[in-house]
Amino acid sequence: MGQILPFTKQVLKNLFSEPATTQYPFVQREYPERTRGHVDINKDQCILCGMCMRSCPPGAIKVDRAAKTWTINRFDCIQCGYCTEKCPKKCLSITPGYQEPGPEKFNYSVEVPYEPPKPAAKPAAATAPAGGTKPEA
Amino acid sequence: MGNRSIVPYGPQHPVLPEPIHLDLVLEDEKVLAAIPSIGFIHRGLESLTGKKDFNEMVYVAERICGICSFMHGMSYCMALEDIMNVEVPRRADYLRTIWAEMSRLHSHLLWLGLLADGFGFESLFMHSWRLREKILDMFEASTGGRVIFSVNTIGGVLKDMPNDMLKDFVRQLDDMEKEIRETTSIFLDDYTVKSRLVDVGIITGEDAIRRGAVGPMMRASGINVDMRKNGYAAYNDIDFEVITSNKCDSYARCEVRIGELFQSIDIIRQCVAKIPDTEINTKVTGMPNGESFIRVEQPRGEAFYHVRANGTKFLDRFRVRTPTFANIPALTQTLQGCQYGDVPLLVLTIDPCISCTER
Ligand code: SF4
Ligand code: SF4
Numbered sequence: 001m002g003q004i005l006p007f008t009k010q011v012l013k014n015l016f017s018e019p020a021t022t023q024y025p026f027v028q029r030e031y032p033e034r035t036r037g038h039v040d041i042n043k044d045q046c047i048l049c050g051m052c053m054r055s056c057p058p059g060a061i062k063v064d065r066a067a068k069t070w071t072i073n074r075f076d077c078i079q080c081g082y083c084t085e086k087c088p089k090k091c092l093s094i095t096p097g098y099q100e101p102g103p104e105k106f107n108y109s110v111e112v113p114y115e116p117p118k119p120a121a122k123p124a125a126a127t128a129p130a131g132g133t134k135p136e137a
Numbered sequence: 138m139g140n141r142s143i144v145p146y147g148p149q150h151p152v153l154p155e156p157i158h159l160d161l162v163l164e165d166e167k168v169l170a171a172i173p174s175i176g177f178i179h180r181g182l183e184s185l186t187g188k189k190d191f192n193e194m195v196y197v198a199e200r201i202c203g204i205c206s207f208m209h210g211m212s213y214c215m216a217l218e219d220i221m222n223v224e225v226p227r228r229a230d231y232l233r234t235i236w237a238e239m240s241r242l243h244s245h246l247l248w249l250g251l252l253a254d255g256f257g258f259e260s261l262f263m264h265s266w267r268l269r270e271k272i273l274d275m276f277e278a279s280t281g282g283r284v285i286f287s288v289n290t291i292g293g294v295l296k297d298m299p300n301d302m303l304k305d306f307v308r309q310l311d312d313m314e315k316e317i318r319e320t321t322s323i324f325l326d327d328y329t330v331k332s333r334l335v336d337v338g339i340i341t342g343e344d345a346i347r348r349g350a351v352g353p354m355m356r357a358s359g360i361n362v363d364m365r366k367n368g369y370a371a372y373n374d375i376d377f378e379v380i381t382s383n384k385c386d387s388y389a390r391c392e393v394r395i396g397e398l399f400q401s402i403d404i405i406r407q408c409v410a411k412i413p414d415t416e417i418n419t420k421v422t423g424m425p426n427g428e429s430f431i432r433v434e435q436p437r438g439e440a441f442y443h444v445r446a447n448g449t450k451f452l453d454r455f456r457v458r459t460p461t462f463a464n465i466p467a468l469t470q471t472l473q474g475c476q477y478g479d480v481p482l483l484v485l486t487i488d489p490c491i492s493c494t495e496r
Contacts, residue, residue, distance in 0.1 A: 081295070
């Protein structure tokens with residue numbers, strides 16, 4: 001025979017304690033600083049090398065050297081942080097703040113002010129692998 | 138002889154969080170046999186090895202399961218480290234151990250909640266999950282993610298937990314320990330709970346071995362197996378006893394998992410006391426070439442990893458056997474001869490995770 005008492009104690013405690021949940025839309029939750037919410041770029045440091053685009057597992061980033069843009073589809077991004085590891089300039093970071101849901105996936109694009117050094121400029125790697133902003137197959 | 142009928146159970150069933158299908162052969166209310174079928178949510182993650190290179194596969198491996206996500210990432214990295222002969226810095230080993238035990242805590246609390254829900258004790262379910270929430274908050278503070286942590290990398294871990302943070306976690310766990318003790322005493326002592334668990338779904342030690350059960354399912358039948366005793370990560374520095382029970386029933390499985398909650402807290406405490414100050418990862422260069430087998434103890438039992446690499450950036454073969462898969466034969470044994478009303482409970486007692494079984 002077990003006891004019947006153990007739960008009674010918990011019931012009494014519940015009656016006199018504060019709710020464990022928060023009133024969400026009125027009380028916003030504070031995220032710890034490490035929260036992986038979304039990828040941010042410090043565009044002044046980017047050299048448009050395309051490492052982030054090549055390393056991103058779901059292919060959410062697109063770097064266009066000709067148009068000088070860095071584009072991310074935040075709906076495809078899985079917040080893995082691999083791009084921030086790979087970026088040679090360490091100009092990508094993951095910061096709190098999740099992408100809000102929406103009716104369709106859209107791209108977020110920034111123009112990068114990078115000027116390639118004139119003399120040694122190679123016409124290199126503007127060919128984007130098929131990944132691009134396609135959703136994961 | 139009563140009326141025989143076959144009742145399809147699942148893949149969609151109110152008590153099942155995940156889709157498994159059982160054909161139950163019933164005689165009146167008694168289950169004579171259960172024939173499982175799986176494969177409803179196959180995702181083909183293993184075959185992604187042909188498309189994603191071995192570094193990107195870390196993030197794929199993590200997504201095999203939403204509960205043991207850390208351990209899947211860790212085991213995959215351990216396999217690659219084994220192939221590439223990488224020595225992981227000691228601090229990384231300790232951090233992995235801490236996160237692995239936190240995963241065990243949150244998995245077992247989740248399971249206790251589901252079990253309570255399974256036998257209709259709604260408020261107990263809420264309480265277990267309230268406790269689990271605190272572990273998730275700790276995960277978020279330390280890794281940045283609540284479910285998928287992305288802190289493993291081949292050669293170590295990506296994020297360090299500063300010693301202050303570790304101390305703070307231990308303090309929080311100390312407080313939680315009391316609350317866990319209070320809540321779990323209801324599972325262990327309450328009359329109504331016991332009436333649903335004791336002597337239900339018995340599987341003897343011999344049967345458990347014969348059917349190849351793993352993890353708490355095996356330990357609840359009195360068999361002492363725990364892959365952590367093989368000493369991967371930092372477990373060889375940690376002092377702990379494998380928790381077993383000789384009762385062989387559902388109550389025993391509950392008891393073993395509850396015991397492991399306190400054991401995990403203790404292991405985290407020991408790790409925090411002993412953690413050395415070293416680097417947290419080593420740089421890994423080159424391509425993997427070779428083959429490795431890794432066995433780790435996940436909250437649900439032993440997971441088995443096979444990775445074969447061929448010297449290019451794409452792996453040849455990547456294969457995972459998850460604990461739920463190994464426990465399904467044992468489940469069919471426990472179902473034989475049980476009452477129909479106990480089926481949901483018995484399915485829950487193996488702590489099924491079908492998503493990772495089918496990957
Ligand atoms: S965080 Fe991961 S998924 Fe998101 S953009 Fe970076 S590499 Fe791609
Ligand atoms: S890896 Fe860094 S520097 Fe290179 S394109 Fe991406 S953001 Fe710019």
